[in-house]
Amino acid sequence: MEPLVAEAINENWSEYNLPCKCEQCKNDVFALTLNNLPPRYVSKENGVAYVRAQYFNKQMMANIYVKIAEAVNIVAKNPQCNNLKRG
Numbered sequence: 890m891e892p893l894v895a896e897a898i899n900e901n902w903s904e905y906n907l908p909c910k911c912e913q914c915k916n917d918v919f920a921l922t923l924n925n926l927p928p929r930y931v932s933k934e935n936g937v938a939y940v941r942a943q944y945f946n947k948q949m950m951a952n953i954y955v956k957i958a959e960a961v962n963i964v965a966k967n968p969q970c971n972n973l974k975r976g
């Protein structure tokens with residue numbers, strides 16, 4: 890099963906308007922996106938959150954992109970990573 894959220898983020902990562910694009914910021918966007926998706930879309934088996942393939946459809950993919958955009962905005966306004974915390 891593909892980790893669709895991670896794949897969607899990776900595909901567009903270079904285009905997101907973020908002050909920092911390190912791995913931690915990417916992980917923050919990923920975690921926030923998953924938190925904001927309905928639980929039935931997400932499986933936490935094996936400790937990894939995957940979107941269940943049986944729920945995958947165009948409407949859901951659109952929802953995922955909306956949630957990713959929201960997560961990007963949150964991380965951009967309030968970055969948690971050390972690169973942006975000094976000073």
Ligand SMILES: [Zn+2]
Pocket residue numbers: 909910911912913914970971972973
């Ligand atoms: Zn960062």
